Structure formats: structure tokens, C-alpha cells
Amino acid sequence: MSKRIRNLLVPVLLAAVLAACSSQLELEPAQEQRNSVAINAPINDQGGVRVMTLNAAHSRGTGFHQILQDGDTARENLATIAAVIEREAPDVLALQELDGPSFWSGGFDHAEFLSERSGLPSYLRADNQKLAGLRYGTALMSRYTLADGEGFSFPARGVWPAKGFVVSTMETGAADYPSVTVVSVHLDPLRPTMRHKQLRMLAQHLDSNTGPTIVMGDFNCEWEEDTCLQWFTSEMQLQAHAPAAPDLGTFRFGGKRLDWVLASRHFGFSDYKVLTDDLSDHRGVVAELHWLPQPDDPQIVADGEESRQAGQVLSR
Numbered sequence: 001m002s003k004r005i006r007n008l009l010v011p012v013l014l015a016a017v018l019a020a021c022s023s024q025l026e027l028e029p030a031q032e033q034r035n036s037v038a039i040n041a042p043i044n045d046q047g048g049v050r051v052m053t054l055n056a057a058h059s060r061g062t063g064f065h066q067i068l069q070d071g072d073t074a075r076e077n078l079a080t081i082a083a084v085i086e087r088e089a090p091d092v093l094a095l096q097e098l099d100g101p102s103f104w105s106g107g108f109d110h111a112e113f114l115s116e117r118s119g120l121p122s123y124l125r126a127d128n129q130k131l132a133g134l135r136y137g138t139a140l141m142s143r144y145t146l147a148d149g150e151g152f153s154f155p156a157r158g159v160w161p162a163k164g165f166v167v168s169t170m171e172t173g174a175a176d177y178p179s180v181t182v183v184s185v186h187l188d189p190l191r192p193t194m195r196h197k198q199l200r201m202l203a204q205h206l207d208s209n210t211g212p213t214i215v216m217g218d219f220n221c222e223w224e225e226d227t228c229l230q231w232f233t234s235e236m237q238l239q240a241h242a243p244a245a246p247d248l249g250t251f252r253f254g255g256k257r258l259d260w261v262l263a264s265r266h267f268g269f270s271d272y273k274v275l276t277d278d279l280s281d282h283r284g285v286v287a288e289l290h291w292l293p294q295p296d297d298p299q300i301v302a303d304g305e306e307s308r309q310a311g312q313v314l315s316r
Contacts, residue, residue, distance in 0.1 A: 006056040030126035030151035037121040048290035052090035053216035057280035071106025082117035092142040094216035100135030126151020128164035130165030138166045138184045154198045156277045185217035192226040212266040238262040241272040250283040261287040
């Protein structure tokens with residue numbers, strides 16, 4: 001092992017030790033960085049919302065680990081991600097494993113870099129992990145104003161780095177739905193029991209929210225692998241597009257569907273696709289959501305059932 005690699009590994013090992021000492025039992029506020037810019041043109045009431053989620057994997061691209069690359073490579077990989085974001089043109093983007101200034105990925109803010117190059121000027125990034133020169137976590141970016149943003153970290157356990165989520169209000173300007181609650185979340189990669197606990201924490205935080213809601217991110221589980229996704233969607237009255245579909249895998253190694261877009265009953269899915277671009281060890285997901293009638297309109301029940309049945313047909 002070279003001296004350079006040993007020097008880089010020391011802070012990582014220190015971070016692991018400090019994480020192992022954590023005894024937090026509740027959500028912890030995560031340090032946030034915001035850059036909200038008002039956009040005057042509203043989303044079309046008759047149209048909908050185009051969304052995207054991606055685990056950016058610390059901008060290592062398809063490399064083995066970000067600690068083995070330099071800052072120039074991180075910038076090149078981020079520029080590739082920005083080009084795909086610009087091509088797909090989401091109204092709101094959820095990101096996971098997005099770095100703030102960190103020693104292993106160039107020492108610059110990756111959220112600011114992406115925002116400047118992707119056409120999404122309003123962003124919120126939370127440092128779910130901030131130890132020994134490492135700052136990274138979850139983020140939201142939008143072409144519309146993100147207001148009332150908050151970042152939270154789940155309790156860390158053992159040597160595993162903390163995961164978490166950011167939640168914000170996207171001000172759409174639409175007449176029927178002037179604002180939408182949007183969430184970017186990252187769950188534990190190995191332990192089903194921990195994912196259940198984390199989703200219960202997220203559900204508790206969102207409990208008072210009854211308006212249009214979109215929850216996106218790396219859930220690190222499939223629909224039938226354990227029951228956490230099924231419980232969460234039922235508890236929060238959210239829907240997933242074709243949850244049992246066999247051809248929507250997002251993890252490049254093994255093809256598991258780990259990355260999800262979940263939407264409240266205010267929306268139906270018009271389109272849903274997994275990108276083929278090699279941006280990280282995860283594939284990006286893009287969904288087109290269309291507005292459904294307001295919740296007090298009886299037609300929403302019929303439209304929601306029609307959308308659910310269509311998803312079941314697609315999943316067969």
C-alpha cells in the first residue's frame with residue numbers, strides 16, 4: 001500500500017470509529033447548504049412534474065472507489081452527470097451520495113458544480129456524514145424554488161456511515177397545486193431492520209403532510225425483498241410505478257431495483273424509465289407525473305384506481 005493511500009485511509013478509519021461510538025436514537029438535523037432561486041414561469045396545471053433520482057456515488061463514475069481518483073476526474077464525472085440531467089430536463093432532481101468539499105473527491109462542493117451546469121438553479125444539500133474531512137449526503141435540485149428545506153440524518157450504527165434525507169417544498173406556481181413536498185432519501189444498504197426503522201422515522205416526520213408529495217431516492221431494497229417499501233407506501237398513501245416489474249433494475253451489478261420514485265395520490269404516472277447511462281454504480285430513474293383532480297374531488301378515487309390497475313398490468 002502506498003504512503004498516499006495510507007494517508008487517505010486514516011481519516012476514513014477515524015470516521016468509522018467515531019460513527020461506531022454514536023448512540024443517537026432519533027433523527028439528527030444535518031447541516032444544510034441552500035441556494036434557492038425564484039422561477040417565475042409556473043408548471044402547467046394540465047401538465048405535470050418531471051422528476052429524476054440518482055445515486056451519484058461521490059462522483060466516482062464507474063471507478064472502483066473515489067479515494068483512488070483525483071479532483072479532475074471527479075469534475076469530469078460530474079460534467080457527464082450534468083449533461084444527462086440537462087438532456088432529461090427534470091423539474092426536480094433527487095441525489096444521494098453527493099459530496100460537499102471532501103478530501104477524497106476534489107475538495108469542492110459537488111452540488112454547486114452540478115447546479116451551475118445542469119439548469120437547476122435551486123438546490124438543497126445536507127451533510128448526512130460530516131467527519132474527518134468528509135462531507136456528503138442527500139440533495140434536491142430544481143428549476144423551481146425550493147423553500148422550507150431541512151436535512152436529517154438517521155442514527156448511525158456500528159461502522160456504517162450515517163444515511164439520511166432532505167425534504168423541501170417545491171413552489172410550482174400551478175393554480176391547483178402551488179406547492180409540492182419533495183424528498184431525497186438514502187437508506188441503509190445491508191440491514192432490513194434498519195431500513196424499516198429509517199422509513200418509520202421518515203414517515204413520522206412527514207406525518208402531518210397531506211398535500212402533493214414525491215419521495216425519491218436509493219432505498220437499497222426491492223419491492224418484495226423485504227416489506228419496508230410496501231409498508232411505507234401504504235402508511236403514507238404513496239404509489240410506486242409497476243412495483244413488481246422485472247425490467248426496471250437500477251443497480252448496475254445484479255440488476256436489482258434499489259432506486260424508486262414514489263408519488264402521492266395527487267399524481268398518476270405518465271411515463272417511467274431507467275436510464276442506460278453509466279453515471280455510477282446506480283442507474284438514474286426518470287418519471288413523468290401528471291396531475292389528478294384535487295383530493296376533495298370524487299374523481300380522484302377513480303383515477304387513482306385506474307393508475308394503480310395500469311401499474312399492475314405493466315408489472316405482469
